[in-house]
């Protein structure tokens with residue numbers, strides 16, 4: 470991490486939005502394979518990133534989306550997970566938060582990267598309307614690079630949402646034809662897993678709404694069960710904000726009349 474930097478002026482610089490959390494993985498955080506469950510990791514990533522966003526915004530923020538995440542390593546019980554989050558760039562009311570996850574084995578003295586993710590947080594509207602965030606001023610070379618890339622990623626994020634919407638609406642017939650070519654195909658309906666969750670106090674964040682990480686954890690759980698039907702494991706992940714309305718109702722998320730798209734990318738082990 471570039472936590473502390475000596476600037477040209479000789480001043481010691483620490484990024485004011487940086488938040489770091491470390492956690493030893495206990496059996497209660499693990500899945501049936503004895504590895505840290507992706508859902509638990511997503512919860513920790515979301516809370517760390519939310520603190521970073523709120524530190525910059527100075528007000529309450531919500532998770533709008535998390536870009537694709539590719540997990541490079543699994544994390545075992547007894548290992549230490551460290552999550553560093555910082556705001557790369559603020560736009561109008563939204564911010565991009567960069568999240569780096571590493572894992573350390575204290576006994577063999579090794580540390581490795583698990584994933585690097587980008588989440589978008591939005592400052593909650595106030596009675597006077599949309600919040601205008603203060604801009605981020607990059608101080609180090611790395612911050613300057615992330616600042617520039619954040620604008621490009623934002624552009625691609627918004628295009629991605631449109632592309633997926635177009636794909637779903639235009640390609641249904643074409644994809645149905647493609648599926649008939651596989652002889653031993655499992656009917657998609659057979660892999661369908663549905664979960665209904667009752668939102669309880671442990672699922673709420675400090676703003677007393679279901680926090681984004683909890684929803685991602687529920688989604689990961691359902692996706693993992695669905696994937697077992699076809700012998701796959703969850704290797705990467707995407708969630709783009711706005712709306713499956715019935716999901717929003719079930720999870721008690723705020724409904725602003727838009728649509729949520731949720732997805733997981735399953736890869737062969």
Ligand SMILES: CC(C)(COP(=O)(O)OP(=O)(O)OC[C@H]1O[C@@H](n2cnc3c(N)ncnc32)[C@H](O)[C@@H]1OP(=O)(O)O)[C@@H](O)C(=O)NCCC(=O)NCCS
Nearest residue numbers: 531532533534560561562563589591679680681710722723
């Ligand atoms: C995210 C949310 C606030 C956007 O609302 P909206 O009506 O689209 O509001 P706006 O059009 O004014 O957009 C607000 C900002 O969010 C950004 N935004 C909207 N959807 C986004 C997405 N999928 N990814 C990244 N940024 C997004 C917009 O670009 C805009 O940024 P800007 O102000 O910097 O220009 C809204 O969809 C929401 O409340 N979703 C639920 C979030 C939530 O509850 N999360 C926790 C899980 S329960």
